[in-house]
Amino acid sequence: MAEAYPTHLKPEMRILGIDDSPLVSDSILVIGAIMRGGDWLEGVVRTYIIKDGMDATERLTDMVRESKHYGQIRVVMLNGVTMGGFNVVDIESLFKDTGIPVITVMRKSPDMESIRSALENLSEPEKRYRMILKAGETIEVPMQRGEPIYAQIKGIDESTAVQIIQSSATHSRIPEPVRVAHLIATGVVLGESSRRV
Numbered sequence: 001m002a003e004a005y006p007t008h009l010k011p012e013m014r015i016l017g018i019d020d021s022p023l024v025s026d027s028i029l030v031i032g033a034i035m036r037g038g039d040w041l042e043g044v045v046r047t048y049i050i051k052d053g054m055d056a057t058e059r060l061t062d063m064v065r066e067s068k069h070y071g072q073i074r075v076v077m078l079n080g081v082t083m084g085g086f087n088v089v090d091i092e093s094l095f096k097d098t099g100i101p102v103i104t105v106m107r108k109s110p111d112m113e114s115i116r117s118a119l120e121n122l123s124e125p126e127k128r129y130r131m132i133l134k135a136g137e138t139i140e141v142p143m144q145r146g147e148p149i150y151a152q153i154k155g156i157d158e159s160t161a162v163q164i165i166q167s168s169a170t171h172s173r174i175p176e177p178v179r180v181a182h183l184i185a186t187g188v189v190l191g192e193s194s195r196r197v
Contacts, residue, residue, distance in 0.1 A: 012040070013164075014075075015036075015076075017035065017181040018060065018076065018077065019181040020083040020185060021189040023051055027048050029048055030063070030084070030185070031046055032047075032063060037168055037170075038167065042069065044184060045063055047060065047063040050087065051087070052084065052086050054128075056087040056089045057088075065097075070098075075100065075164055077103045079105065079181070079182065081104050081135045089104075090131045092135070094154075100155070101161075102156075106149060106151070110138060136152050136154070138151070139153070141162050149165070
């Protein structure tokens, strides 16, 4: 089992920010942006997941482990725990199988009742819901730009995770690795980037 990430931070630590593209087909592009902190884009990786499928954890794990940057990535940062609709990422398994701490970031605290209701329209709703619950407690993170954001963490202590989120949010309240991954994913699929994450 992987151990929790140490609490010392380097300003240019490599963060892999991950976000999915708009849901325009059943095969959803997922982009990973490898950045030094919140300033320098070093690389881009990609994979595909099934819309509302059950393969996101496996696909993201493979994407991380097969990257030439794998040995240098210190944190994986996701835009929420679901991608491609309700393809749920088991962030505990992602942490254990890559050995890299995982942080999810969200603009709003998740509405669990609405999520559970939406899952009833999909296959294996209870399994999906258990995976979402495994992501653990949602913490509120105060941000320099505007309202707080919300996060879930695995493999890293809360104080360190908060520092990483705040220090990498260089151009908006969303950390830059996730924001850049979003811009690339939407630009590739739609032909033009959407600014909102």
